[in-house]
Amino acid sequence: xxxxxxxxxxxxxxxxxxxxxxxxxxxxxxxxxxxxxxxxxxxxxxxxxxxxxxxxxxxxxxxxxxxxxxxxxxxxxxxxxxxxxxxxxxxxxxxxxxxxxxxxxxxxxxxxxxxxxxxxxxxxxxxxxxxxxxxxxxxxxxxxxxxxxxxxxxxxxxxxxxxxxxxxxxxxxxxxxxxxxxxxxxxxxxxxxxxxxxxxxxxxxxxxxxxxxxxxxxxxxxxxxxxxxxxxxxxxxxxxxxxxxxxxxxxxxx
Ligand SMILES: [Zn+2]
Ligand SMILES: [Zn+2]
Numbered sequence: 001x002x003x004x005x006x007x008x009x010x011x012x013x014x015x016x017x018x019x020x021x022x023x024x025x026x027x028x029x030x031x032x033x034x035x036x037x038x039x040x041x042x043x044x045x046x047x048x049x050x051x052x053x054x055x056x057x058x059x060x061x062x063x064x065x066x067x068x069x070x071x072x073x074x075x076x077x078x079x080x081x082x083x084x085x086x087x088x089x090x091x092x093x094x095x096x097x098x099x100x101x102x103x104x105x106x107x108x109x110x111x112x113x114x115x116x117x118x119x120x121x122x123x124x125x126x127x128x129x130x131x132x133x134x135x136x137x138x139x140x141x142x143x144x145x146x147x148x149x150x151x152x153x154x155x156x157x158x159x160x161x162x163x164x165x166x167x168x169x170x171x172x173x174x175x176x177x178x179x180x181x182x183x184x185x186x187x188x189x190x191x192x193x194x195x196x197x198x199x200x201x202x203x204x205x206x207x208x209x210x211x212x213x214x215x216x217x218x219x220x221x222x223x224x225x226x227x228x229x230x231x232x233x234x235x236x237x238x239x240x241x242x243x244x245x246x247x248x249x250x251x252x253x254x
Contacts, residue, residue: 025160027180033065038087038233041184042069046158047077051184055090056139059098073099077157081105082186083173084112086139088233093142102145109172116141121208128207148174166222168215169206181228188218191235200235203246216254219247
């Protein structure tokens, strides 16, 4: 499948001329699929977009998630990645074959997917270093078909949402911001402790970030863009007011 790019040229609502295309696309449903380590989401508008694919070998769990939410596999138009880590792109190769749909990622994380390696996992604290001993950063390599940049619109699938580039956890991390203020932000933050096992609504830093300053800027950016309820790869969802309260002091000087 040929690679294609869609950037600001097809954007809506994010540029100076924003607003003209608002209203095209419905306020989609967000269905969470709880996986071994992470969350995947089915976004259902006129068509469906699968956001993230968990670890390797979780394709059956995702397909049964589609069945549970009554989403026919033929309705899935795209597999969209918040970033190219093993617990978010691990089953993409298998699902691309099963669903026969293109895979999309920001160009800065495309290399991780092509080689099937999440590295570098840059730890933010001691527990992250310990966790690294138990994590295998590799996953089945897969060539992405669609490059998602700032302003990429999901309206072609009848979904009123736009991609926001939110780097820091990885250089190619994106968030999907819906017109009503919901957002799916991958590993931009983590909810609670132990990967969201406890106190999942408490905002905090993820275990890893390739660039902490970029990460803080991205959290601030998502809030400034109007995110209100933020769905994550681990824990959550988080309410914007609590996110602001938790990170406000860390925004000074960035
Ligand atoms: Zn990650
Ligand atoms: Zn993750």
